[in-house]
Amino acid sequence: MPGVTTEGGENGYVGLILVSHSASIAEGVAELVAQVAGQEVPIVAIGGASDGSLGTDGGKVLEALRSAAAGPGAVVLMDLGSSVLAVRAAQGELSPAELESVVVADAPLVEGALAAGVTASTGASAPEVAAAAEEARVASKL
Amino acid sequence: MPASSERTAVLPGEVALHARPAGAFVKDAARFQSSIAVAANGKRANAKSILEVLGLGATGGTELTLSASGDDAAEAVDHLATLVTELAE
Numbered sequence: 225m226p227g228v229t230t231e232g233g234e235n236g237y238v239g240l241i242l243v244s245h246s247a248s249i250a251e252g253v254a255e256l257v258a259q260v261a262g263q264e265v266p267i268v269a270i271g272g273a274s275d276g277s278l279g280t281d282g283g284k285v286l287e288a289l290r291s292a293a294a295g296p297g298a299v300v301l302m303d304l305g306s307s308v309l310a311v312r313a314a315q316g317e318l319s320p321a322e323l324e325s326v327v328v329a330d331a332p333l334v335e336g337a338l339a340a341g342v343t344a345s346t347g348a349s350a351p352e353v354a355a356a357a358e359e360a361r362v363a364s365k366l
Numbered sequence: 367m368p369a370s371s372e373r374t375a376v377l378p379g380e381v382a383l384h385a386r387p388a389g390a391f392v393k394d395a396a397r398f399q400s401s402i403a404v405a406a407n408g409k410r411a412n413a414k415s416i417l418e419v420l421g422l423g424a425t426g427g428t429e430l431t432l433s434a435s436g437d438d439a440a441e442a443v444d445h446l447a448t449l450v451t452e453l454a455e
Contacts, residue, residue: 261393342392342393345393346397363418365420365421
């Protein structure tokens with residue numbers, strides 16, 4: 225099972241797939257998003273290499289993208305480096321139909337996931353959720 | 367000409383508009399068709415954007431100005447003003 229999954233699931237809400245080098249980061253972000261956005265949004269947290277060290281497990285990423293594409297869709301957020309490469313590699317394995325329901329957001333992981341989670345909880349579509357995540361690139365904190 | 371509506375609401379003394387309360391606020395704001403702004407501390411945020419709302423840095427006791435424009439503007443500001451005054455940690 226690829227990390228934390230909140231209650232949501234088969235309820236029609238677009239989900240989030242969070243990919244980090246660190247399982248603790250991915251799971252911590254999932255916990256924060258669930259706290260702010262509520263439990264309706266399905267969140268899959270993928271962190272660490274297959275041996276548990278820091279890194280990215282491309283197989284888990286592909287499995288999560290495939291599984292989301294079979295349901296109501298998802299927005300993918302990742303930290304950097306090999307997480308990005310793993311997501312891009314997984315995208316390359318998906319069919320055109322699957323690619324339509326799984327949208328990758330170019331956004332900072334924590335802030336983007338928060339914005340995406342709250343937007344997804346309103347019943348927004350995957351492109352709308354991804355757009356909310358990408359606003360995190362310009363949102364000022366101070 | 368769309369309807370517009372504005373009113374103020376004060377955050378409870380012990381509740382800052384931080385992550386969880388801001389999430390509750392934004393989720394409710396998103397249910398309305400109107401465009402809705404919330405202003406505090408000289409800043410103005412889109413009430414449907416969690417990051418903008420968090421960026422207000424509104425602490426407990428802060429007065430928020432809610433303004434909306436659209437067909438359900440009055441309901442939106444009334445609903446959100448009530449929500450703000452009833453927020454809890």
